Amino acid sequence: MMMNWLLLVIFMFFVGNLIFVSKHKHLLIVLLSxxxxxxxxxxxxxxxxxxxxNDMYMLMVFLVFSVCEGALGLSILVSMIRTHGNDYFQSFSLL
Structure with missing residues (x-):
């Protein structure tokens, strides 16, 4: 039973990485992946x-860091839309 869940989690991880690598046009899709x-x-x-x-304390620490990561990503998205008008990576220059 645990092996089925483990295979599902590994599949989810690889699908997320595949979307992260292939969809590099919009920042929102990258953040969702x-x-x-x-x-x-x-x-x-x-x-x-x-x-x-059988200890769940580290799971709570991981959730705190993942929420902080999501909030930082959304703040970057909002500031990028305010300054450039869209979330395309090709519309702005890093220089």
């Missing part, structure tokens, strides 16, 4: 911590 990767890592930590270590 990063959140999907974080969600798959959360499920992996949930499986690992509940079946092997």
């Amino acid at each position: 990063l959140e999907f990767i974080v969600l798959s890592l959360f499920f992996f930590f949930l499986l690992f911590l509940s079946f092997i270590i």
Whole structure:
């Protein structure tokens, strides 16, 4: 039973990475794929911590950091839309 969940989590992780690599035109899609990767890592930590270590404290720390990462990504998206008008990567220069 645990093996089925582990295979599902690994599949979720690779699909999230595939979307992250292939969809590099919009910042919002990149941020959503990063959140999907974080969600798959959360499920992996949930499986690992509940079946092997039986301690959930590190899961709460991981959730705090993932929420901070999501808030930082959204703030970057909002500031980019305010300054450039869209979320295309090709519309602005890094110089």
